[in-house]
């Protein structure tokens with residue numbers, strides 16, 4: 236059963252064209268043009284799925300997430316989230332979703348995060364027992380501890396990001412729209428956010444739509460990806476299928492006994508660093524390349540693998556950007 240259903244969603248922005256008129260005419264009757272940010276986007280997400288939503292800058296990801304969370308009204312098309320029409324912003328809808336943006340700013344700067352949590356408790360009418368249980372759970376999952384009681388301005392970026400995430404989750408949403416949740420964080424903080432999302436989904440069977448330019452977020456959390464390019468969906472399917480589909484390339488990593496330079500006839504993509512040789516070859520050529528090296532050079536170890544998932548995804552995103 237779909238928790239999110241989007242049918243032929245389009246969202247345009249009206250923007251002022253600068254420089255075409257001058258003086259009072261420019262202010263009174265500005266010339267406007269239409270930017271089609273998202274066009275005819277359709278997809279559905281089932282309960283408990285984590286779907287990665289990726290694409291180049293300006294492809295329309297944030298616009299779709301804002302439409303799904305009711306911040307923006309679609310220009311045309313239909314959206315259903317948990318049986319609600321998001322732009323109607325019904326209270327029961329808002330209590331079951333969250334939108335987390337990379338540039339977060341819901342915590343009050345001069346106060347401890349705990350005070351903002353209390354404000355959210357009132358906004359979402361969370362009962363005392365539920366608030367205690369949820370804050371205990373979030374404190375454990377996000378390792379918040381003493382951080383909650385220091386003024387937010389004294390926190391590191393990573394500590395602040397974890398508090399912001401917790402603040403956005405106090406009402407235990409069933410659907411999470413996460414827009415660049417690890418933006419600007421160091422590796423440890425990125426890991427903390429990822430394992431939080433994984434655990435939260437497991438505990439609460441939540442549904443997640445996640446955008447990120449850090450492809451590690453996508454490959455470590457999502458089993459399915461939506462790729463958007465120039466406002467249109469370019470791919471919707473399992474991550475595994477994407478790899479299988481594009482997976483024509485093989486990467487041979489060879490550990491040589493000596494640092495003697497290696498050459499393979501007909502192969503351009505060969506990098507050698509001392510005794511380590513890395514060769515990219517087509518799937519059809521890979522075994523012949525391996526045989527050539529084994530026959531002509533002293534080899535300590537050889538492995539053949541597909542390209543890293545990140546590479547496959549990156550290529551697909553670049554292709555979507557050009558389409």
Ligand SMILES: Nc1ncnc2c1ncn2[C@@H]1O[C@H](COP(=O)(O)OP(=O)(O)OP(=O)(O)O)[C@@H](O)[C@H]1O
Nearest residue numbers: 248250270272290291292293294295296297298299
């Ligand atoms: N308020 C706005 N007014 C006019 N145009 C806008 C507005 N917001 C977004 N756009 C345009 O709509 C398009 C899609 O923007 P959007 O922010 O949805 O992309 P994105 O995929 O989230 O990009 P990024 O990865 O850079 O965050 C872009 O061309 C952007 O310039």
